[in-house]
Amino acid sequence: MATNTYDAIVVGSGISGGWAAKELTEKGLKTLMLERGRNIEHIKDYVNANTAPWEFAHRGNATQQMKKDYPVIKRDYVLNETNLDYWVNEHDSPYIEKQRFDWFRGYHVGGRSLMWGRQSYRWHDTDFEANAKDGIAVDWPIRYKDLAPWYSYVERFAGISGNKDGIPILPDGDFMPPMELNVVEKDIAARIKSLYKGSRHMVIGRVANITKPHENRTNCQYRNKCWLGCPFGAYFSTQSSTLPAAMRTGNLTLRPWSIVTRVLYDKDTKLAKGVEVLDAETNKTYEYYAKVIFLNASTINTAAVLMRSANDVWPGGLGSSSGQLGHNIMDHHLNVGAWGQVDGYEDKYTYGRRANGIYIPRYRNLNGEKRDYIRGFGYQGSASRERWSRNIPELSIGAKFKDELSEPGGWSMGIGGFGEVLPYHENRMWLDKTTKDKWGLSVPVIDAVVRDNENKMRIDMMNDAAEMLEATGVKNVNSYNDTAVLGRGIHEMGTARMGRDPKTSVLNEFNQVWDAKNVYVTDGAAMTSAACQNPSLTYMALTARAADHAVSELKKMNI
Numbered sequence: 001m002a003t004n005t006y007d008a009i010v011v012g013s014g015i016s017g018g019w020a021a022k023e024l025t026e027k028g029l030k031t032l033m034l035e036r037g038r039n040i041e042h043i044k045d046y047v048n049a050n051t052a053p054w055e056f057a058h059r060g061n062a063t064q065q066m067k068k069d070y071p072v073i074k075r076d077y078v079l080n081e082t083n084l085d086y087w088v089n090e091h092d093s094p095y096i097e098k099q100r101f102d103w104f105r106g107y108h109v110g111g112r113s114l115m116w117g118r119q120s121y122r123w124h125d126t127d128f129e130a131n132a133k134d135g136i137a138v139d140w141p142i143r144y145k146d147l148a149p150w151y152s153y154v155e156r157f158a159g160i161s162g163n164k165d166g167i168p169i170l171p172d173g174d175f176m177p178p179m180e181l182n183v184v185e186k187d188i189a190a191r192i193k194s195l196y197k198g199s200r201h202m203v204i205g206r207v208a209n210i211t212k213p214h215e216n217r218t219n220c221q222y223r224n225k226c227w228l229g230c231p232f233g234a235y236f237s238t239q240s241s242t243l244p245a246a247m248r249t250g251n252l253t254l255r256p257w258s259i260v261t262r263v264l265y266d267k268d269t270k271l272a273k274g275v276e277v278l279d280a281e282t283n284k285t286y287e288y289y290a291k292v293i294f295l296n297a298s299t300i301n302t303a304a305v306l307m308r309s310a311n312d313v314w315p316g317g318l319g320s321s322s323g324q325l326g327h328n329i330m331d332h333h334l335n336v337g338a339w340g341q342v343d344g345y346e347d348k349y350t351y352g353r354r355a356n357g358i359y360i361p362r363y364r365n366l367n368g369e370k371r372d373y374i375r376g377f378g379y380q381g382s383a384s385r386e387r388w389s390r391n392i393p394e395l396s397i398g399a400k401f402k403d404e405l406s407e408p409g410g411w412s413m414g415i416g417g418f419g420e421v422l423p424y425h426e427n428r429m430w431l432d433k434t435t436k437d438k439w440g441l442s443v444p445v446i447d448a449v450v451r452d453n454e455n456k457m458r459i460d461m462m463n464d465a466a467e468m469l470e471a472t473g474v475k476n477v478n479s480y481n482d483t484a485v486l487g488r489g490i491h492e493m494g495t496a497r498m499g500r501d502p503k504t505s506v507l508n509e510f511n512q513v514w515d516a517k518n519v520y521v522t523d524g525a526a527m528t529s530a531a532c533q534n535p536s537l538t539y540m541a542l543t544a545r546a547a548d549h550a551v552s553e554l555k556k557m558n559i
Contacts, residue, residue: 006032006253008550009275009290011260011305014111016523016539017296018238018246019154023547024294025251029554032288033246034258036280036297037107040086040114042239046229048082056081076488078104083228086115092438095300098447102487103300109256110238111298112490115227118208118235119359119380120160121533122151122171126366131529134374137328137423138499140528141509144171150541157245158236158540159214161356162206170203170361170533176211178204179220179356183348184383184411189358191472200363200468205380207356208236208536215241222352235355257281259439263293263318263519265310271518271559272318278439292518292550292559296543299329299524300429300444303495306506307431308442310515319496319506319513319521326430328423328497329448330530332489336458338465339414340477342383349385349408357382360415360468362532364460373456375422377532379465381415413474417461420532421486422453423494450484458484491535493527511546518559520546 007029010020021033039045053060060082067074073087088105095103106112125144132139148171155174163178181189181204189202209220217233217240226235233240246252257280264274264287274289295302303326307317314320360379365371386409427448435443458481466479486492499505502514511526513519522543524535553559 004286004288006030006288006290007554008032008292008294009034009288010294010296011275012111012296012298012302012523013109013238013243013254014106014296014298014523015113015116015238015536016543017111017294018113018242019540019543020294020296020522020547021246021252022242023544024551025246025249027547027551028251029292029551030251031246032253032255032290034260034275034277034288035109035254035256036259037109037256039109039254039256040229040239042233042244043231046231049225049228049231051082072102073104075102076104083115086227094435094437095443096432096435096445098445099449100485101446101448102485103446103492104487104490105298109243109254113237114229114239116490116536117534118226118355119534120155120158120162120206120208120537121359122173123147123531123533123538124169124171126169127529127531127533130375130531131423136374136529137425138497138501138504138528141498141500147538147541147545150545151537154537154540154544157215158208158241159210159217160206160208160537161211163204165201165203167201167203167361169363169366173206175206176214179207179209179211179354180204181358182350182354182383184342184345184413185358188383188413188472188474192468195471200360202358202360205356205359209234209355216244217241220355222354224353224355226355259441260297260305261285261308261441262305263295263309263516264289265313265318265516267313270516272516278441280439283439291554292520294543294547294550295519295521295525296523299492299495300446302521302523302525303429304431304444306496306513314515318519319515321515322502322504322506324497324504324506326495327425327428328494329427329429329446329486329492330421330423330494330527331486332491332530332532333419333421333450333454333458333484333486334416334488335482335484336419336461336465336480337379337381337414337416338462338469338477338479339412340469340474342411342413342474345411358415371456371460373453375420375453375457375532377417377419377457377461379415379417381413383411383413385409385411413469415465415469417458417465418489418532418534419454419457419461420530421450423497423529424451427486429495448486450486454484491524491530493524493530493535496521496525497528498526499528510549511542517553520550522546
């Protein structure tokens with residue numbers, strides 16, 4: 001029999017929402033997971049996963065009509081023919097940019113866990129202590145030791161392949177066997193280690209692609225078609241990992257096409273009692289009730305739900321009593337680095353299409369070094385050989401042209417920077433009362449920009465990349481420092497930050513909203529600073545930790 005009352009409600013089904021559903025159901029809670037978009041079923045709905053490039057009408061490229069229909073995602077590689085229906089309909093769900101902000105969204109079951117880059121790195125105490133040390137924003141209410149066991153817990157289940165490199169700033173984890181650096185990367189990595197006396201490192205990426213069978217999933221097949229959905233379940237996604245686990249418990253109800261408009265707040269108990277849902281297909285409104293609520297709708301949308309909640313108590317919404325809700329938007333700044341050609345190795349090639357690359361961990365502003373900016377950056381990239389699609393200027397037609405294209409071209413090596421963005425109070429979002437989306441909801445306004453500290457950092461990011469490549473023998477090195485735009489990293493964070501004081505933060509050390517202790521936020525909104533590592537592994541660890549705390553508090557009848 002259908003019910004509208006559960007033990008727990010999870011809003012959102014992406015990386016953190018999937019983990020919340022898994023943990024809460026495995027701990028015995030009858031849980032409702034609400035997703036604003038359509039359902040995508042594992043394997044069955046990966047309609048292009050086995051489609052060959054030549055089978056796409058436009059060979060996977062973006063058409064002029066697509067560029068017209070998707071004015072935001074056309075700004076980057078994201079817009080293409082192969083997985084177009086994984087991205088949000090921008091006309092149905094618009095937003096307003098006070099400053100350019102490239103917001104790339106996926107509104108469906110699994111969210112961006114189907115399209116993410118899968119790079120998975122632990123943070124270090126340096127990252128958790130940075131705000132306090134620098135006098136920036138507020139201090140994290142936790143340290144590495146608080147998350148370390150939860151990092152291990154989620155790594156073991158998600159399946160993170162990587163090498164234990166023994167680099168202090170990049171803590172080792174519980175890894176599956178790593179993928180391999182190719183021959184050029186191995187040589188350049190050895191030269192970097194030697195030239196910089198062990199102060200800089202190039203290692204294989206730590207990636208959420210399994211390298212041996214695990215949890216009813218088949219190991220990576222080196223197809224590098226991950227963002228089409230993997231029929232082997234080789235990379236971590238809600239569909240391949242956390243959703244099947246939650247479903248096995250018999251405690252999960254999944255409801256797609258369910259837009260959560262607000263959290264229902266009880267002024268007498270000072271707790272949330274449920275959520276209001278707008279059915280995206282019928283436009284009918286429903287209410288669902290639960291003892292605990294996890295908000296995992298992604299950084300901007302989680303803040304929007306809070307802003308629409310309990311407005312009769314707090315005009316700015318649930319969690320706004322600190323004045324921080326919607327502020328401190330962060331991302332990672334990209335589009336800076338270098339690349340060049342690598343001579344030799346013509347008798348060497350690569351095996352398969354490795355769904356991973358190299359990683360150079362942060363090395364700046366550590367061990368007492370002082371630059372003209374604070375924090376730091378890392379690099380990602382790879383070495384590869386040109387394939388048949390390259391242009392050969394000396395040849396243009398004929399058999400010789402075809403013969404040349406049947407052989408791989410020269411090697412090249414490129415590295416691109418991922419820089420930390422500080423949590424500026426001025427970088428924020430709010431809801432526009434006059435502009436509505438397809439369902440009549442106020443749309444987000446985003447006003448966030450890269451500032452002076454990041455722009456100074458980018459000079460080092462560009463120059464260091466060129467210096468390292470040239471020093472290791474790469475030829476014809478080209479460096480670049482293109483326009484830095486927030487959102488491009490698809491790592492938006494910070495709108496409902498954790499902290500130690502309800503006067504200066506939205507969440508406490510267990511990700512509970514100070515204003516309603518049975519509401520937890522464990523997606524990117526919770527982040528107090530950004531570090532320079534990819535953040536998704538930290539979202540997973542925070543979510544598993546918060547779910548454990550929520551169930552404990554429920555048993556103690558504290559919430």
